[in-house]
Each structure stands twice: as structure tokens, then as C-alpha cells.
Amino acid sequence: xxxxxxxxxxxxxxxxxxxxxxxxxxxxWLDRAKYTKCIHSLTKSEIEKYKNQQTIExxxxxxxxxxxxxxxxxxxxxxxxxxxxxxxxxxxxxxxQLLNEVFVGRVDILITEDKxxxxxxxxxxxxxxxxxxxxxLEKTFAEHPDLVNYKVLxxxxxxxxxxxxxxxxxxxxxxDYAGFDKWFIKKFDEEAYITxxxxxxxxxxxxxxxxxxTEEDYKNIHPIFLPKKRLKIGTFKVINNGFRxxxxxxxIIFDNALKNEVDEIYxxxxxxxxxxxxxxxLLEQWGFVLWGKKDDDELVYVRDFSKKTDDNHLKECYxxxxxxxxxxxxxxxxxxxxxxxxxxxxxxESPEDFIEDFPHRNSISKIYVSRAMTPHPKTGDILIFYRxxxxxxxxxxxIGVVDEIKYDFKDxxxxxxxxxxxxxxxxxxxxxxxxxxxxxxxxxxxxxxxSFPHRINMKELxxxxxxxxxxxxxRGFKPITKEQFNIILKATKSxxxxxxx
Numbered sequence: 001x002x003x004x005x006x007x008x009x010x011x012x013x014x015x016x017x018x019x020x021x022x023x024x025x026x027x028x029w030l031d032r033a034k035y036t037k038c039i040h041s042l043t044k045s046e047i048e049k050y051k052n053q054q055t056i057e058x059x060x061x062x063x064x065x066x067x068x069x070x071x072x073x074x075x076x077x078x079x080x081x082x083x084x085x086x087x088x089x090x091x092x093x094x095x096x097q098l099l100n101e102v103f104v105g106r107v108d109i110l111i112t113e114d115k116x117x118x119x120x121x122x123x124x125x126x127x128x129x130x131x132x133x134x135x136x137l138e139k140t141f142a143e144h145p146d147l148v149n150y151k152v153l154x155x156x157x158x159x160x161x162x163x164x165x166x167x168x169x170x171x172x173x174x175x176d177y178a179g180f181d182k183w184f185i186k187k188f189d190e191e192a193y194i195t196x197x198x199x200x201x202x203x204x205x206x207x208x209x210x211x212x213x214t215e216e217d218y219k220n221i222h223p224i225f226l227p228k229k230r231l232k233i234g235t236f237k238v239i240n241n242g243f244r245x246x247x248x249x250x251x252i253i254f255d256n257a258l259k260n261e262v263d264e265i266y267x268x269x270x271x272x273x274x275x276x277x278x279x280x281x282l283l284e285q286w287g288f289v290l291w292g293k294k295d296d297d298e299l300v301y302v303r304d305f306s307k308k309t310d311d312n313h314l315k316e317c318y319x320x321x322x323x324x325x326x327x328x329x330x331x332x333x334x335x336x337x338x339x340x341x342x343x344x345x346x347x348x349e350s351p352e353d354f355i356e357d358f359p360h361r362n363s364i365s366k367i368y369v370s371r372a373m374t375p376h377p378k379t380g381d382i383l384i385f386y387r388x389x390x391x392x393x394x395x396x397x398x399i400g401v402v403d404e405i406k407y408d409f410k411d412x413x414x415x416x417x418x419x420x421x422x423x424x425x426x427x428x429x430x431x432x433x434x435x436x437x438x439x440x441x442x443x444x445x446x447x448x449x450x451s452f453p454h455r456i457n458m459k460e461l462x463x464x465x466x467x468x469x470x471x472x473x474x475r476g477f478k479p480i481t482k483e484q485f486n487i488i489l490k491a492t493k494s495x496x497x498x499x500x501x
Contacts (some may be wrong), residue, residue: 002067003035004101006112007043007094008274009133010063022239022275026111026133033140038107039066042094072097073104082123086116096120102129111136113274115281128417132278134246138421155195155248161188169203173237176270192235193252195245205245207252208234211260220295225266231257231305233267236279246282247363251448254286254319257305258497265303268294287316307500311380314403318364319449319498321401327382327485328375328477329396329466330368337387340366340424341398341448365403367423368444369433372476376442377402383446384488386474394473395455396488400446407442419443452492464491 009023030037044063075083075097083096095117102110103126110117110130121130131139165184174180193207214227233253238246257265267283270276280301288301309322332340368383377383385398409415412434419430422445433441461467466484467474480488489496 001033001035001109002038002107003030004038004040004069004098004107004110005043005066006098006110006114006117007040007046008113009111010039010043010066011047022133025239026136029137029140033143035109037066038069039063040069040098040101041072042097044068046094069101069106073101073106075100076103078124079103082120086120086123092116099124099126099130102126109136113278115277128413134278135421143427155193155252157191157193159189159191160184163192163194163203163206167203169206169237169239172273172275173235176272193249203239205238205249207236207249209253209256210234211256211262221268221300222292222294228263229261231260231262231265233265236267236269237275238279239275246279247365250282250286251364258319258495261497262305264305266291267301268298269301270298285315286318287313309380309500314380314401314447318447320500321382321399321449321498322380322500323482323485324501325381325401326377327384327480327482328377329384329386329474329480330477331386331388331474332368333388336424337385337397341385341451363422364448365422366400366446366448367419367421368446369419369423369425369430369441370444370476371437371439371441375477375479376405377444377477379404382485383444383477384480384485388473389458391458391470394458396461396492397452397455398448399450399452400448402444402446404445405442406445409440415440415443450494450498452494454491454493456488456491460491461488464488 009026027037047063079096079100083093087093087096095112095114098110098112099117099120101107102121103124108129110121111133112118112130113132118127118130118132121127165181170180170184177183187208190208193205193209194203195205196202197204210232212230212232214229216225216227216230218225231253236249238249253265265288267288269280271280280299283301283303286303288303291300291302293299307320309317309320379402381402383400383402384396385400386394386396388394406418409418412431415434416427416430419425420427423430425433456464458467458470458473462469462472464484464487466480466487488494489499
């Protein structure tokens with residue numbers, strides 16, 4: 001298998017000072033999965049434009065370890081058509097040439113962080129062969145779980161003073177923010193959310209949040225903020241490692257915004273590095289929009305946190321759901337319940353069994369595979385997950401909202417590709433589900449919203465007249481009324497601040 005690497009990945013990898021730790025992780029996994037790393041002649045040409053001759057010579061020595069694509073493949077008519085529609089400069093056209101090598105099958109995959117290349121890949125129907133660093137690692141973990149030789153410990157909340165400031169993780173932050181070390185030490189008694197690599201104890205992610213009142217001074221932000229209660233994302237960095245840590249941290253951000261009843265969330269961030277651009281893209285997916293700049297040209301992104309819902313833009317309104325939508329109770333077997341919904345762990349389960357992270361545990365967007373008969377939910381409908389277990393042990397635990405229902409898979413591989421990111425099932429089990437019978441499964445993609453603070457079992461559901469009796473155990477998608485939904489919210493002692501009336 002041949003993997004063509006985009007120019008920026010090569011440059012960051014072979015630079016004299018490697019700051020992007022996620023690129024180091026990528027290279028190790030390319031080797032473990034036995035990919036041949038390829039470099040294109042256009043990448044060599046770009047490097048040769050450097051003014052410093054010593055830098056060029058150093059790069060050329062390092063590039064000998066790659067397989068070279070010396071002669072570009074003829075640009076295909078379909079690729080040229082997309083290029084004419086999207087490309088605006090020579091850099092764009094060079095990127096299209098890299099994409100063309102995938103399109104003609106000269107290489108198996110292309111790894112790039114460039115959003116425009118991914119857009120063109122989708123237009124050409126080769127999006128399943130073009131990966132970001134993170135999506136490549138997710139794919140490799142799913143295909144080769146036996147190769148995973150390190151574990152990520154679940155999110156911890158630690159005081160700054162207990163976090164190693166000399167960890168290489170902070171190098172890019174120190175370079176971008178003058179006085180970062182002093183700021184960090186001043187925060188020694190405050191707390192941050194982190195994850196670490198359990199093998200070496202090094203940081204993989206860091207999040208610091210701060211609640212600001214209406215009296216906060218924003219004179220260095222343009223346009224200036226109006227007085228509001230806000231949650232500031234003070235420091236946020238995630239190393240790409242295939243575990244979807246960014247999405248896990250977005251959930252923490254929104255949980256804190258709800259808890260503190262803020263009107264708005266904001267973050268200031270530079271657009272200098274790939275790691276920052278990836279973070280901006282993640283924020284944009286969840287409703288953050290560019291507001292303006294600070295005095296130092298740092299960008300300011302804002303997320304409105306007023307209570308509203310929109311079925312066409314669920315992520316932009318997350319975590320709010322509408323009380324007026326259809327509601328369904330959905331069964332999930334105990335073996336999969338806490339794997340897929342770790343925040344809904346039961347008191348009878350040991351947290352020690354869930355201290356290690358996996359991609360499906362971290363994602364807000366999750367996959368539920370079904371062959372259930374109708375009725376089926378629609379986008380925006382509410383799902384209440386019921387952990388099966390009978391009269392006393394079966395409990396409702398979690399609320400989700402339907403993001404998408406997909407029936408029309410082209411083939412088995414299309415089904416696997418769609419399910420891979422948010423499913424609890426390993427790839428071989430997904431394939432077995434596809435072949436289980438001639439009628440094919442459909443998939444509900446949902447957003448995990450809330451875990452009930454108090455669990456009610458089947459007996460209580462019957463007593464509350466949500467279920468009619470022991471033979472009314474939830475199967476498929478069991479519709480319930482708005483009144484029954486409200487009964488569940490009250491009985492589970494839920495905080496209803498995420499529900500829009």
C-alpha cells in the first residue's frame with residue numbers, strides 16, 4: 001500500500017525542529033501498518049524554492065527515505081473539471097495534481113490537512129481514499145486493533161501545578177504566546193482538563209475554561225463584545241492520535257456552558273499552524289463563527305448559546321433539543337451500553353474498566369445499527385436509551401437526538417466506512433452484521449446529549465405507565481408520548497436546561 005503525503009506534512013516532519021507531535025504519531029503508524037511513504041516531484045520543487053541552500057540540502061538528504069513519484073500522471077478530464085471549478089492559484093493546482101495520483105490509482109491513499117483537497121476529493125468520489133491525520137489513524141485503529149500498543153487515559157481534571165510545563169506538548173503554545181510560562185505558573189491553583197499517553201505520561205490534550213461576567217473588559221477585541229455572561233476557552237490544544245479527543249473536549253465545553261448558564265462561548269486562536277486550523281475547523285462544525293480579531297491579530301470565534309433548535313443545523317444548536325419532537329425508547333445491550341455511552345456508566349459497573357479511551361467513547365456523534373421494523377425516528381427526534389436487563393436491572397440512562405438516518409448503502413464497504421467513526425462495533429463485527437441476513441441494516445447517527453442523574457428501571461417505568469407491563473419491554477424504536485417523556489425527565493431528576501419548550 002502506498003501513501004502519498006501532502007507537502008505540508010513532509011515539511012513539518014523533516015524540519016530541523018519538529019513541533020507537530022501528531023505527525024510523529026502518523027509516521028509511526030504508517031510504518032506499523034506497512035505503508036510505503038511517497039513524495040511527489042511537486043513537493044520536491046516546492047522545497048527547492050527555499051532561499052536557504054543549507055536547508056534545501058538537508059531536506060534533500062532526508063527525502064531519500066521516501067519513494068519518489070518523479071513524473072506526474074496526466075491530469076484526468078474529471079479531475080480537470082473539478083480543478084477549473086475550485087482552484088484559484090498555482091498551489092491549488094499543485095494540490096489537484098497530488099489528488100490526481102489517487103484518482104488514477106497510482107497511490108492508494110493521500111494524507112493531507114488541506115480542506116480544499118478534501119472538498120475536491122468528495123467531488124471526485126474518492127473521499128474514502130483521502131485522509132486527515134486523525135481520520136487515517138481512526139481507520140488504521142479500526143483495521144489493525146492488534147497494533148495499538150499504547151492507551152490513552154480518560155479525561156482528568158488537574159491543577160495546573162500538577163501538570164508538566166516542560167512537556168513538548170506546550171512548545172507551540174510557548175512560541176505563539178509570549179509569556180506563556182508565567183501565565184501558566186500564575187494558574188497553578190486552577191484546574192484544566194487533560195488526557196495523557198499511558199505509556200510515557202506525555203500530554204495529548206489540554207483544555208482550560210474560564211467563566212466571565214458582564215463586567216469583563218473586552219477593549220482589545222474588535223468589534224468589541226457587548227456585555228454578556230460568557231465561557232472563555234482559555235487554552236485548547238489536542239494532538240491528533242485517532243481517539244477523537246477533540247470531540248470529547250467539545251462535550252466538556254458545552255457541559256460547562258450549560259452548568260454556568262452562559263449566553264455565549266468564545267475562543268481566541270491564531271491561524272498559523274495546521275493544529276490551529278484543525279481546531280478552527282472543529283469549532284466551526286459545532287457552531288462557532290468568526291467574530292473578529294484581537295489587537296495582536298489573534299482570531300476571535302464565538303458560539304451563540306441561546307436556547308434554540310434547528311433540525312437542519314443540529315450541531316450548531318447542540319446540546320439543545322426540542323420538547324415538541326417525537327420521542328422513542330431504544331434498547332441497547334449491556335455489553336455495548338457503557339462502551340458507547342461512557343458518561344452513562346451504572347453504579348454497578350467499575351469505572352476502572354473504562355479508564356482507557358477509545359474513539360467511539362469520545363465522539364458526540366455516535367452510530368446505532370438497526371434492523372427494526374417501523375416506526376423509525378426522523379432527524380431531530382429524541383432517543384431515550386434503555387439498557388436492557390429485565391424487570392429490575394433494565395434502566396433508561398441517556399438522551400440522544402437523531403442527526404441522520406441512512407438506509408441506502410452502496411455496498412458493504414460503504415456501510416463500514418459510514419459506521420467506523422462512531423460505532424462501538426469492531427470492523428469484523430460490522431461486516432458480520434451486514435451479512436447476517438439478506439435484508440440489510442440501516443443506521444441511525446445520533447448526537448449524545450445527556451445522561452440521567454437518577455436511573456429508573458423497568459419496574460418504575462411500568463409503575464409510571466411509560467410501559468404497559470413486563471411484556472412491553474422496549475424493542476426497536478418504541479414511541480412514547482410527550483407526557484411520558486416529561487414523566488421520565490421528572491423521575492430521573494433531570495436538569496432540563498438543555499430542553500427548548
